Amino acid sequence: MARVVECRTRIRYADTDQMGVVHHAKYLEYFEIGRTEYMRRRGLSYAEVERRGIFLALVEGHIRWRRAGRYDGEISIRTWMEELSGAKVKFRYEVLDERGDTLADGWTVLGSVNGDGRAVRIPAWLRESLEEDA
């Protein structure tokens, strides 16, 4: 279950704030990029999951900001699944800079909801995809 998926992206200028570094809220967007890539590598894109009527909504999250990220830096986002229960899934993330130093890490728990926003069990097709060895 601990297969780590890694992907890369560049820090946008718009991601920075007047402290001269990446605005702290952007790390939740980077985690989200990692989650998107985690699912794609398992053969089921999150876009397709939503088309099938299932949404993974954020329930809880924790972040540690360790170093300042800089504009135009190429970051690596490492994502892995830590827990999968009936209606929830927990992911862990690390965001690294070009030298391999950790900028931030953390985790989020997402709950499976249907189009009306009601909690539903994670369907078998999604569960299998999340657990599959990439």
Added chain:
Amino acid sequence: MARVVECRTRIRYADTDQMGVVHHAKYLEYFEIGRTEYMRRRGLSYAEVERRGIFLALVEGHIRWRRAGRYDGEISIRTWMEELSGAKVKFRYEVLDERGDTLADGWTVLGSVNGDGRAVRIPAWLRESLEEDA
């Protein structure tokens, strides 16, 4: 048709970038805040418009950035409708700082679309609301 609606909001820290000023793309969000308020003052919130199945999608826009906006500044957003045709509406905007200096101004044209993203005529109930004297 040139009734100007004015509203105020504060610049968020997250709106700034590493140049130490408001990131230029945020002015499109400020214009959008102005448009939201313009419609609410006319008695029909844009949230309600979407619930009725009509969406106003951006078609074209123009911005002049004149001065740097600063974190925590209280800005005034002035919005007025300039043209209303069969399926399009054009708004103009000015964003002013606390001293009344213009930070940015511009205009956007929005097209009326239905839930499938197809262009449709602006319905009578929306047209009447947009034209109504506030």
Added chain:
Amino acid sequence: MARVVECRTRIRYADTDQMGVVHHAKYLEYFEIGRTEYMRRRGLSYAEVERRGIFLALVEGHIRWRRAGRYDGEISIRTWMEELSGAKVKFRYEVLDERGDTLADGWTVLGSVNGDGRAVRIPAWLRESLEEDA
């Protein structure tokens, strides 16, 4: 130390995502709005703190998303200080919708850094302001 500061703002259209609700990362921006207001009410705006060469950088945070926030909703952000140590300050937040239901709550720890990004003790003038009864 547990004086709660409350402020209000409206959810921007740009704050939503394709799930039809406020994007989860925006709650960190709402927390930040609350922090800004907390400090202003104590007589020392955070903008002024930065002008004096002190920056409060995010170190750690935790969020629980409880309900979906909706476009154009007027939210209340409640902010209070929970701990103040040599170089760190911990704030707690609640974001409520118009009916008083909690959309999200959480906390963040911020570290005092100078213009070079180095950790420094929170200066006496800032400490006094943070602790002052508003």
Added chain:
Amino acid sequence: MARVVECRTRIRYADTDQMGVVHHAKYLEYFEIGRTEYMRRRGLSYAEVERRGIFLALVEGHIRWRRAGRYDGEISIRTWMEELSGAKVKFRYEVLDERGDTLADGWTVLGSVNGDGRAVRIPAWLRESLEEDA
């Protein structure tokens, strides 16, 4: 002067809004990604330009939104320089989806300013880099 630089990026979930498509303001961020890449390919990153004390601040811009961009789509951003005068530079952009359809196009004019925000002539080293054949 019309050398076109093309780069690719994926649409983030956070880039979407409740209309189910990319929020219109994000195209200014995509233009900015294109500009960043344009400069890097010419051998002088914009990050380095700022380190040398020159900032390119937005002065004027125009956008036509042509089609809806979708979450997780891989977009191509084409950027080229159209004009270069004493203190200003004008770029043009096209954002294309995976099928080569144009999502948006437009242009921006940027003015060269120093660290105090004052307009200054574009220095020779920057001018040469902008004009260089990539």
